[in-house]
Amino acid sequence: MSTVTASTDTDRQRFAAIGRALADPKRLCVLECLSAGELSVGDLSTRAGCHVPNMSQHLSVLRSAGLVTSRRVGSTVYYSLSDPRVLEAYQLIQHIAR
Template sequence: MSTPLYQLKAEFFKTLGHPVRIRVLELLSVREHAVAEMLPEVGVEAASLSQQLAVLRKANLVVTRREGSTVHYSLSHPRVAELLRVAREILSGVLEGQAELLADLRATPHP
């Protein structure tokens, strides 16, 4: 029996559910990066970054290219960058709505 699509989607979003993984994908949305280039941008230890990159590789969200002893990472599909852009737009809308609600609450006299 095959896994239902909704379950596969849930697993996909679980993979995205870590701040370091999101930051890595954001960096790779701009261009290919070597691991050493990502370290200062992500702000974690090398071992932690390596672990998160392994999760992204296993999920086929990133691919690697070796150049000597340097490993370069890139997105496996350009639509990953699109997904991050859409998520940003959704969050912007949510935050705008919350800001409006906060402004309304502040404008209402206290009982």
């Protein structure tokens, strides 16, 4: 049995921000799409089936949680996963959900 290091409340608030980033189906769709490599905002919005401004807001949530990073090439912005452990966490959640 693994015990978890006790955290301060401010720490848990940061952890909870990551939880909130994982709390929306469209944002999880983004993580799945980015598992194959970086994509532009327009690509992600079509794959998730939502409008570009909406996707931009979702990406803002993911970025401020530190799950994705952005890279600008000309006028298009490419997003990618910032850490392979993000996928590990998502896969764990998938298994827990059975």
